[in-house]
Amino acid sequence: MLLTVSDVSKSYRKGQPVLHNIDVTVGAEEIVGLVGESGSGKSTLARLIMQLEPTESGCIVFDGLPITKRSKKEFYKKCQIIFQNASSALNPSWTVREILMEPLRSQKMDREQHIQKMLGNVGLSKQHLNQRPSELSGGERQRVNLLRSILVNPKLLICDEIVSDLDRLIQREIVDLLLELNRTTGMAILFISHDLQIVEYLCNRIYVMKNGEIIDESSKIENEFEFSSSYSKKLFGK
Ligand SMILES: Nc1ncnc2c1ncn2[C@@H]1O[C@H](COP(=O)(O)OP(=O)(O)OP(=O)(O)O)[C@@H](O)[C@H]1O
Ligand SMILES: [Mg+2]
Known part of the structure; x- marks a missing residue:
């Protein structure tokens, strides 16, 4: 497994767990969905995996090592996160070129060339490089x-x-870009979403969360998911 979350719990207030004994795995090259109603703890789990907050108990192993045993710099080369609000994640005063150069600053490579090569993979073109976030859709x-x-x-x-x-x-x-990236580079994806249609389309396996617990899990077999709990059956209209 690329990522193994074992028995992880978290509370912000004593005695009120936001996450409760979470077990989640993501295999190499796998696309895994995480769904659940608002407030069920999905983003909290993502933040713990990304080490943006400490876990209270349990263990998160990434690529063979507990995440706390790896330098953050090394970890963030192997594990990345994107959030809903694209605007707030991008520095408004930088051009797209400056934004894209930044994560590569310590790498010995022709950064401009690498960026230009990759632009097409996400459906952007050279002209976007000189624009600022406010000038983009x-x-x-x-x-x-x-x-x-x-x-x-x-x-x-x-x-x-x-x-x-x-x-x-x-x-x-x-x-579709994510699917293509997964197919061509083998990058695994943990996809958190409210949109069940998209999750069913994209993912090989889905976890269902409720009140801070994983209550169901299903793998895609012949393009279909089969859930065991009545909650998830109802959620997915099965
Ligand atoms: N920093 C924090 N301090 C206190 N409580 C928090 C904090 N962050 C999250 N919570 C609480 O933890 C619970 C889970 O929040 P979380 O953001 O993980 O839910 P979510 O499943 O991502 O919801 P949504 O689908 O709306 O994004 C909520 O009850 C929230 O109020
Ligand atoms: Mg969230």
């Missing part, structure tokens, strides 16, 4: 975000509601 901003995350060639990309602000057509384009 929401879909273009999310493509810049996506490109910034994949420039370092991560093994795992966590997407937290990344298409929720976009219209249906652009959503589909971004999701």
Whole structure:
């Protein structure tokens, strides 16, 4: 497994767990969905995996090592996250070129060439490089975000509601980009979303969360998911 979350719990207030004994795995090259109602703890779990907050108990192992045993710099080359709000993640005073150069600053490579080569993979073109985030559409901003995350060639990309602000057509384009990236680079994806249709389309396996617990899990078999709990059956209209 690329990522193994074992028995992880978290509370912000004593005695009120936001996450309760969470077990989640993501295999190499796998696309895993995480769904659940608002407040069920999905983003909290993502933040713990990304070491943006400490876990209270349990263990998170990434690529063979507990995440706390690896330097953050090394970890962030292998594991990246994108959030819903593309605008707030991008420095408004920088051009797209400056935004994309930043994650590569310590790498010995022709950064301009690498960026130009990768632009097409996310459906952007050279002209976008000189624009600032305010001069881009929401879909273009999310493509810049996506490109910034994949420039370092991560093994795992966590997407937290990344298409929720976009219209249906652009959503589909971004999701197809993710599928293509997964197919060509083998990058695994943990895809957090309210949009069950998109999750069913994109993912090989889905976890269902409720009140801080994983209550169900299903793998895609012959293009179908089969859930065991009545909650998830109802959620997915099965
Ligand atoms: N920093 C914090 N301090 C206190 N409580 C928090 C904090 N962050 C999250 N919570 C609480 O943890 C619970 C889970 O929040 P979280 O953001 O993980 O839910 P979510 O499943 O991502 O919801 P949504 O689908 O709306 O994004 C909520 O009850 C929230 O109020
Ligand atoms: Mg959330």
